[in-house]
Amino acid sequence: MSDAIRAAADALRRGELVAFPTETVYGLGAHALDVDAVTKIFEAKGRPRFDPLIVHVPNLDAARALFAEPPAALDRLAAEFWPGPLTVVAKKVAAIPDRVTAGHDTVAVRVPAHPMAKALLEAAGVPVAAPSANPFGAVSPTRAEHVVAQLGDRVSMVLDGGPCEVGVESTIVALDPPTLLRPGGIALESLERVLGAVAVPGAEEYTTASPGRLSKHYATATPLYLDPAEAPEGGRRGLLAFEQVSDGYDVVEVLSPSGDLAEAAQRLFAAMRRLDALDLDVLVAEPVPEVGLGRAIMDRLRRAAARRAG
Numbered sequence: 001m002s003d004a005i006r007a008a009a010d011a012l013r014r015g016e017l018v019a020f021p022t023e024t025v026y027g028l029g030a031h032a033l034d035v036d037a038v039t040k041i042f043e044a045k046g047r048p049r050f051d052p053l054i055v056h057v058p059n060l061d062a063a064r065a066l067f068a069e070p071p072a073a074l075d076r077l078a079a080e081f082w083p084g085p086l087t088v089v090a091k092k093v094a095a096i097p098d099r100v101t102a103g104h105d106t107v108a109v110r111v112p113a114h115p116m117a118k119a120l121l122e123a124a125g126v127p128v129a130a131p132s133a134n135p136f137g138a139v140s141p142t143r144a145e146h147v148v149a150q151l152g153d154r155v156s157m158v159l160d161g162g163p164c165e166v167g168v169e170s171t172i173v174a175l176d177p178p179t180l181l182r183p184g185g186i187a188l189e190s191l192e193r194v195l196g197a198v199a200v201p202g203a204e205e206y207t208t209a210s211p212g213r214l215s216k217h218y219a220t221a222t223p224l225y226l227d228p229a230e231a232p233e234g235g236r237r238g239l240l241a242f243e244q245v246s247d248g249y250d251v252v253e254v255l256s257p258s259g260d261l262a263e264a265a266q267r268l269f270a271a272m273r274r275l276d277a278l279d280l281d282v283l284v285a286e287p288v289p290e291v292g293l294g295r296a297i298m299d300r301l302r303r304a305a306a307r308r309a310g
Helices: 003-013 035-045 060-064 074-081 115-124 144-154 188-195 261-276 294-309
Strands: 018-021 026-031 054-056 086-091 106-110 171-174 179-182 237-241 251-254 282-285
Touching: 003 018, 003 026, 003 115, 018 115, 018 144, 026 035, 026 115, 026 144, 035 144, 060 074, 074 086, 074 188, 171 188, 237 261, 251 261, 261 294, 282 294
Parallel strands: 054 106, 086 171, 237 251, 237 282
Antiparallel strands: 018 026, 086 106, 171 179
């Protein structure tokens, strides 16, 4: 175990905040069974307390211990997707504070795949509540320097595990019946191969029992538009393109020249941050196909645009 992991685990047990890498985005972690520690997450992020948190654990046994009634499909999902970017929502045990779950009787649990996250969770020996390590509503961090730039003075430690491989947050699924609560790093098609049909609620039907489901989120400071016809003319204009450069923009970020949705997802938030740092007047984001990880990309872009519209 490295000195940094050991120090971070000690900090978590003391009730301090630690930012750490996962394969999805960097998380802002606190001891999930310590109400005072969890409260620090909401204060550091400016996160509303009605938005629940995901609890991270190192393995299936630790996850099962947090569920009052482990879902029948849990073992099948874990065998296929854990460790990895899948979060499961089910009835919680009484030991999990209401602060973590925003008063709901369910808890969202994940086993992350990043080796540094796994080592930290094993060393800490406690479940760790961890939303993305950024101010609430802002673009999620996929590198340690993103965390330092936005939350550095509010966090005891930031572990640097390099860039995140997946680049968008985890998929969240409830069971009995299987329902997609948030698209993310595991494609709906992959879930359905294990679970059969998975319900996909409309945007207005999403429950507040799921983290990361507010309509305005993941936003750049630069106004973002999904339809170039709606974007105002003039000024400095940036384009977040899927596959190729287009004319009429001062700067362009291409997510995947080969049209690979996994590559586009991995690059999404970092590209949004780079464009947002250029003092542009308008940012236009091209749509991507809504299959596979394209659903997660479009989910993030729509809510980023909703922040501007609202």
